[in-house]
Amino acid sequence: MxxxxxxxxxxxxxxxxxxxxxxxxxxxxxxxxxxxxxxxxxxxxxxxxxxxxxxxxxxxxxxxxxxxxxxxxxxxxxxxxxxxxxxxxxxxxxxxxxxxxxxxxxxxxxxxxxxxxxxxxxxxxxxxxxxxxxxxxxxxxxxxxxxxxxxxxxxxxxxxxxxxxxxxxxxxxxxxxxxxxxxxxxxxxxxxxxxxxxxxxxxxxxxxxxxxxxxxxxxxxxxxxxxxxxxxxxxxxxxxxxxxxxxxxxxxxxxxxxxNSMEGQETVPxxxxxxxxxxxxxxxxxxxxxxxxPWHDDPKVLPLPWRADEEEKGRESIKEGGLTFGVIKWDGVVMPHPPVQRAIQETISKLKAQGHEVIEWSPPAHQEAFEILWNTFAADGGTDIHATLSLSGEAPVPQLSASFGEVAGTLPIPTINDIWALQRRKYEYQTRYLAYWNSTATLTKPGRPVDALIAPAAPTASFLPGNGLYFGYTGVFNVLDFSVVVVPVTKVDKNRDPKVDGYVPAGDLDTLVWQQCMYFPNQTKDGASLLI
Missing domain, CATH: 3.90.1300.10 (Amidase signature (AS) domain)
Structure with missing residues (x-):
């Protein structure tokens, strides 16, 4: 047995x-x-x-x-x-x-x-x-x-x-x-x-x-x-x-x-x-x-060494009058919690104080990128994941079943034509986003497109186990295939980040995430902290 x-x-x-x-x-x-x-x-x-x-x-x-x-x-x-x-x-x-x-x-x-x-x-x-x-x-x-x-x-x-x-x-x-x-x-x-x-x-x-x-x-x-x-x-x-x-x-x-799981999926790698x-x-x-x-051994790696010249260009831009940043305060889908909003605002203020320019970012809707990403994850209807689980008979943990179901067949399986259409949609979205980025040259003081974007890494500082709901703030950049770095800015502070009354959520997902604001004052002890 x-x-x-x-x-x-x-x-x-x-x-x-x-x-x-x-x-x-x-x-x-x-x-x-x-x-x-x-x-x-x-x-x-x-x-x-x-x-x-x-x-x-x-x-x-x-x-x-x-x-x-x-x-x-x-x-x-x-x-x-x-x-x-x-x-x-x-x-x-x-x-x-x-x-x-x-x-x-x-x-x-x-x-x-x-x-x-x-x-x-x-x-x-x-x-x-x-x-x-x-x-x-x-x-x-x-x-x-x-x-x-x-x-x-x-x-x-x-x-x-x-x-x-x-x-x-x-x-x-x-x-x-x-x-x-x-x-x-x-x-x-x-x-x-x-x-x-x-x-x-x-x-x-x-x-x-x-x-x-x-x-x-x-x-x-x-x-x-x-x-x-x-x-x-x-x-x-x-x-x-x-x-x-x-x-x-x-x-x-x-x-x-x-x-990896779902090996062979390359719509969003x-x-x-x-x-x-x-x-x-x-x-x-x-x-x-x-x-x-590594490009000599892995054919998927670009033959692109570390580019010291690009570093130097950035330093020169700073010397010549500073960099220009686009800022995403919210993505139109899920509103960041008060401490995340404060982190973004503090970042903007510090950059401006150092002579950098910051402009509002109004790109193609991030909701579309989130849909593209989710449809990519569900492109086999969860077949690969459930087939692997079935090898031992194990049950999916709640975080997995919430997306892919308790059993195989919960999600529909798209046709190959559906997947091709999804890949075309991604390419078209990337093209429109790039065109928008280039168009910001008309909005910046130097007359060049913005140098980089500032955005939340997530709408929340964290969440209770079982309450992870939204990854749109990060996922959009996987769809776009942009390089992104996360850096810590500040800590949650109940005195500086009071709950906002009267906020009207933009939709059901926004409602669920916004309700998690109450977790921080009610579910943590004094002295407990999270970094943003």
Whole structure:
């Protein structure tokens, strides 16, 4: 008799916990969520002074520099992050694969190499890096939240191309992080590891689908990581956890050998991108990957090196009178909550104070982009997801069934002609949006189109588990295939962000999201915070 899917999931969950060293576990000391919702500073209380220094005081490039100068050993650095990651998992449930043993062994090899040769292996020598559980890593499983995909460890042959390149650059993969089943949800929950909480307020969501990655980083259990994004998956988790996150355009970083659901869907492609604590680290990792010239191996990667000349053009524009920004205060579908509105306004004010120009953005309706994106996600009627679930017999978690139904056949299956029409619609929308962007040259002081856009990452600072409803603010840029970076601006402040009375929602979805405004004063304790 074959095992029940529940038993398989439980065994994996126990296996993950068993690989966390007992000497680092703090389970019995962790206060209940209601007593300590914000745990962003809690993990540090269990670390040595040296571990706190290693995990919290440096950028990734600074840490690599200290490793190259032998101020720290790679073993010291990896063990410090493994310790902090262990505590992070106990606090917010963020890890799907524990690779500490392999990481420490590799760190010792790198230390030996540095002593013997007097130089580092590469630009990422000794840098610990965490990966969303979508990247295939030798000797680890890759479930993408599916019970059916457990039980098979990756090999040299199946390891993701980008993972191989990171290792060649000197990086040390030490952990993989939790995702929603199939990746197709903006909350991180599955039947194996469970729900990943928000470190700034454990009553709320970490977002998805890179929620495990963002939560680990927010707790300094990692210094830098990689996720993927098809509608919100890097940017939303980054936004609700106070991180920087980059969604590049398609074809910039290699996807070769990375696991996914609905493989073959390319109407709106998923992309790989970094998450970190600052923009400098995003640049550092992205530039390091570009130096490997991945387009020689992955035919979908554009032969486009890091362009220092474009950076210099931006600096020159600032010197010559500043940049021009378009601003999206709301997308006409869902109104942002008061703290998000304040974050946008504060950003506008600061940019203007520095001499930059900001104009209102009135593009083709974002509602159309949201419809295109959803129709893309539903283009097979949920067949791929339900077929994979059926391999083990597992039931979809609520975040998945809300979109794709409890069983196969809930959604209609479009014809190939419907999909072609959808792709034409996307192309036409992209064309109209680009024409609008170019037309802003008539509105700006320099007489050129705006240099960049400012927009909310989401209408809410976060939401209660089960209440993730709208990803239109991020999803529009997947349809357009624009590069987007998320940066933290401010924190929710109940005194500065009072509830707005008398707002008339624009529709049913706007009503549902607007009603979530009440969650912050009523459902969190004083002192709990969220970053925007």
């Amino acid at each position: 074959s095992k029940k899917w529940q038993d398989i999931a439980q065994e994996k969950r126990q296996a993950v916990n068993s690989l966390l060293p007992e000497k680092w576990k703090t389970t019995k000391l962790i206060p209940p969520v209601s007593e300590l919702p914000d745990v962003t500073n809690y993990a540090a209380t269990f670390l040595s002074e040296k571990e706190r220094e290693i995990t919290a005081q440096y950028t990734a490039s600074e840490l690599v520099g200290k490793l190259a100068r032998r101020e720290y050993t790679a073993v010291q650095v990896v063990e410090a992050f493994c310790h902090r990651a262990t505590i992070a998992h106990e606090l917010v449930n963020c890890i799907s694969e524990v690779l500490f043993s392999q990481a420490i062994t590799r760190a010792a090899e790198l230390d030996d190499y540095l002593r013997a040769h007097g130089k580092p292996v590469g630009p990422l020598h000794g840098l610990p890096i965490s990966l969303k559980d979508q990247f295939r890593v030798k000797d680890a499983e890759t479930s993408v939240g599916y019970v059916a995909w457990l039980g098979k460890k990756e090999t040299d042959e199946t390891e993701s191309f980008l993972v191989k390149r990171l290792k060649e650059l000197g990086a040390i993969v030490f952990v993989k992080t939790n995702v929603p089943t199939s990746l197709m949800a903006i909350e991180t929950n599955n039947n194996i590891i469970g729900y990943t909480l928000n470190p700034y307020n454990r009553l709320l969501s970490s977002g998805g689908s890179s929620g495990g990655e963002a939560s680990l980083l927010a707790l300094r259990g990692s210094i830098i990581g990689l996720g993927s994004d098809i509608g919100a998956s890097i940017r939303l988790p980054s936004a609700v956890s106070g991180l920087t996150g980059l969604k590049p355009s398609h074809g910039r970083l290699p996807y070769l050998g990375v696991a 998923s992309v790989i991108g970094p998450l970190a604590h600052n923009v400098a680290d995003l640049r550092f990792l992205f530039k390091s990957i570009c130096q490997t010239q």
